[in-house]
Amino acid sequence: MNVPDPVAIAVPAFVVLVFVEMWLTRRRGIGRYDWRDSGASLTLGLGSTIAGGVTGATVLALSLWVHQFRLFDIGWSIPAFLAAFILDDLAYYWFHRTAHRVRWFWASHVIHHSSQHYNLTTALRQTWTGFFSLSFLFRLPLFVIGFPVEMVFFAAGLNLVYQFWIHTEHIGRMPRWFGAVMNTPSHHRVHHAVNPRYLDRNYAGVFITWDKLFGTFEPERADDRPRYGIVKALPTLNPFWAAIHEWAGIARDVRAARSPKELAGRLFGPPGWQPDSAGETSDAIRRAWLAGATEKQEA
Numbered sequence: 001m002n003v004p005d006p007v008a009i010a011v012p013a014f015v016v017l018v019f020v021e022m023w024l025t026r027r028r029g030i031g032r033y034d035w036r037d038s039g040a041s042l043t044l045g046l047g048s049t050i051a052g053g054v055t056g057a058t059v060l061a062l063s064l065w066v067h068q069f070r071l072f073d074i075g076w077s078i079p080a081f082l083a084a085f086i087l088d089d090l091a092y093y094w095f096h097r098t099a100h101r102v103r104w105f106w107a108s109h110v111i112h113h114s115s116q117h118y119n120l121t122t123a124l125r126q127t128w129t130g131f132f133s134l135s136f137l138f139r140l141p142l143f144v145i146g147f148p149v150e151m152v153f154f155a156a157g158l159n160l161v162y163q164f165w166i167h168t169e170h171i172g173r174m175p176r177w178f179g180a181v182m183n184t185p186s187h188h189r190v191h192h193a194v195n196p197r198y199l200d201r202n203y204a205g206v207f208i209t210w211d212k213l214f215g216t217f218e219p220e221r222a223d224d225r226p227r228y229g230i231v232k233a234l235p236t237l238n239p240f241w242a243a244i245h246e247w248a249g250i251a252r253d254v255r256a257a258r259s260p261k262e263l264a265g266r267l268f269g270p271p272g273w274q275p276d277s278a279g280e281t282s283d284a285i286r287r288a289w290l291a292g293a294t295e296k297q298e299a
Contacts, residue, residue, distance in 0.1 A: 003154045006154065006161045007157050007160055014164055017164075018120045028170070030169055037117050038119070040115070040238070041121040041122055042124060043239040044111055044126060044127075045124030045126055047128045051128045051129070051131065059136050060153075062136070063152075067143040067148075070146035071144060071145055074146040080151070084155045085155040085206075087142055088155040089206045090210060092206075095139075096203040096204075100203070101200065102270070103246075103268060103273065105135060107250055108133040109127060110245075111125060111128070115228065115229065116229040117228060122167045123166075128243045129247065162183075163188075166184060166185045167185070168185050169189065171184075172186065173186050183202075183204040184208070186219075187204065187211075187220070188204075190202045190218050193228060195227055196285050197218065197224055199286055202217060202218060231272065246271075250266065259275075270283070272285075
């Protein structure tokens with residue numbers, strides 16, 4: 001069954017909404033646009049589209065091959081599609097969580113977090129190396145279950161379209177009933193923040209319920225406004241360096257590894273891992289922050 005690409009259909013709306021947000025930013029003084037940063041985000045988005053076009057046929061062929069070994073023959077129906085959409089979002093949650101906790105996957109995903117601004121162009125700042133990092137593996141179980149390949153890709157496209165609108169500072173808190181289940185701009189601002197309280201939280205794509213279920217939810221607080229970017233900010237807005245800088249760091253650290261254990265840590269440990277110290281992992285940063293907060297309370 002041929003299905004449309006939701007992302008391609010949504011692109012004109014993306015463009016219109018970016019201009020609307022720019023106008024609102026100037027009018028309301030909420031958020032910030034930097035033309036160089038937004039230009040880098042748009043360039044990274046274009047590069048990601050080109051990379052996806054180059055590797056898409058291979059991913060499709062692999063998905064079809066895996067689908068041969070399906071456990072069930074699931075046809076097209078509304079209940080089947082809803083199940084595929086929910087399970088695809090669960091697969092996205094675990095991909096996203098792994099992409100923050102395993103350096104190999106982080107090397108691709110860090111591109112999306114490298115901006116120090118948070119606006120709709122940030123949503124378009126996407127990886128060029130997702131195929132190389134094997135991020136597509138997380139959706140293969142859906143093909144093994146038996147969901148049609150086209151159905152899963154359509155669900156994944158809708159997931160990506162949903163995530164566009166949550167990259168803004170112009171929408172405050174959504175109604176409690178909505179934010180209890182769905183990912184919102186408030187929830188996702190937390191995810192993009194480098195504040196110690198917020199590091200590695202709110203991995204959801206569409207349903208924030210996964211974070212609440214698996215213990216990774218953190219609400220946005222008025223007394224701890226999000227600061228955006230990555231722990232070690234990039235020294236340049238060059239989109240090419242943003243796309244490859246963590247891979248370059250991995251290559252450097254792999255060459256300097258002194259043992260198989262260190263090699264494994266450099267490749268698959270959490271970002272910031274060091275062989276002889278706590279390093280600057282998100283867990284270490286959070287522990288240090290909590291210790292400092294405790295000392296202040298006791299003083």
